[in-house]
Amino acid sequence: MMSSLRSLVSQWPLLPSTSGFVGLLALAIVAVGCGGGSTNSVSVDGSSTVFPLTEAVAEEFMKDTQGARVNVGVSGTGGGFSKFLRGETAINDASRPISPEEIEKAESNGIEYIELPVAYDGLAVVVHPQNDWVDCLTAGELEQLWRPNSSIDRWSQLRDDFPDRPIDLYGPGTASGTYDYFTEAIMGESGASRSDFTASEDDNVLVQGIKGTETALGYFGLAYYENNAQDLKALGVDPDARDSGDSCVTPSARTVQDGTYRPLSRPLFIYVNPAKITPTVEQFVEFYLQNAGELASDVGYVAMPDDAYELVLQRFRDRTTGTVFGAEGVDVTGTQVEQMLRAATSDTAATDTTTAE
DSSP states (O other): OHHHHHHHHHTSOOOSOHHHHHHHHHHHHHHHHHTTOOTTEEEEEEOTTTHHHHHHHHHHHHHHSTTOEEEEOOOHHHHHHHHHTTTOOSEEEESSOOOHHHHHHHHHHTOOOEEEEEEEEEEEEEEOTTOOSOSEEEHHHHHHHHSTTOOOOBHHHHOTTSOSOBOEEEEOOTTOHHHHHHHHHHHSSTTOOOSOSEEOSOHHHHHHHHHTOTTEEEEEEHHHHHHTGGGOEEOEEEOGGGSOSOSSBOOOHHHHHTTOSOSSEEEEEEEEOGGGOOHHHHHHHHHHHHHHHHHHHHTTOBOOOHHHHHHHHHHHHTTOOBOSSSSTTOOOTTOOHHHHHHHHHHHHHHHHHHHHO
16 A cells, blocks of 8 residues: 555655645545545445345435445346445345355355345236236236247236237346246246247336336336326235135235235345445345335335344344355245245255264
8 A cells, every 4th residue: 555655645746734744635535545446335226126125224224324325336136246246335135035157156266154144025017008808817828928039928818818918928038037026936947938028127118118118017016006196006916726825816916915915025135245245235134124014005015024034134144155046946835934044954954963973
């Protein structure tokens, strides 16, 4: 640092006063010593779905923490993970668990991560409010409609008693975790989808498109539907033979939390890079986990049980890295977070006991 400072000072012209030199010298020490950053800032990016919750937490945190600054970006879950796994951000908002490809990239880049569920969400399948011919679709019909290269472009092709009118489709872009989750839940393969639909990572663009098109159908997070329920109509989803549960369940806080709205309900996450945990980042994450339950309902999400938040907070305090929910073969639809975390904690304890023996 001192050699860099000497080089910088040597390029300055002679100054008219000693006090002026001292002031500039102090600024140079701050710039060189801090690398242009601030230990009072927290960098967050990622999911547009998780963004409203993180933004709400950040606003409350900055009110309570003098000098703290939380910068929240929206690049979609996949785009956010790209930055996170390059070490550019401390926290990634994610509307799905980390993927096998992202796990591999984290390992190759030497990036560790702490996986922290923060709330529940459901995906809403919605149509124009004046659509009077459909109230419910089965998961099988959604698969037929959205499968890659699907030829269905009229409502009558989906069901005989539907009108012979075009279907205008809207959905999240490919960088969105909502897109990944919907395709995984409905198609059985993340990213498997037809491509001839109006796509955007900005859910508000989708809302405007659907409410302006009488023959439209689309999907996005439950929070965005509830914020615009007066302009949209949510459909019930029947999981049919692929899943257990009640038939034709509409998305709501109750049906998401009790697991009956399947397969389109899920937990939401933040991922924390332990190498970037400054005192301010630590304060922010603890504040997040202690207040997410209350703030989740304010922005349209569903709070987890108190026991779940206690388990997640302990996971952060223990700096437990790796994934529980992104493990191969894990189905997070209708997931009860506390059950999975307890099982993971028990497995870890059993492994530690075996190692000790």
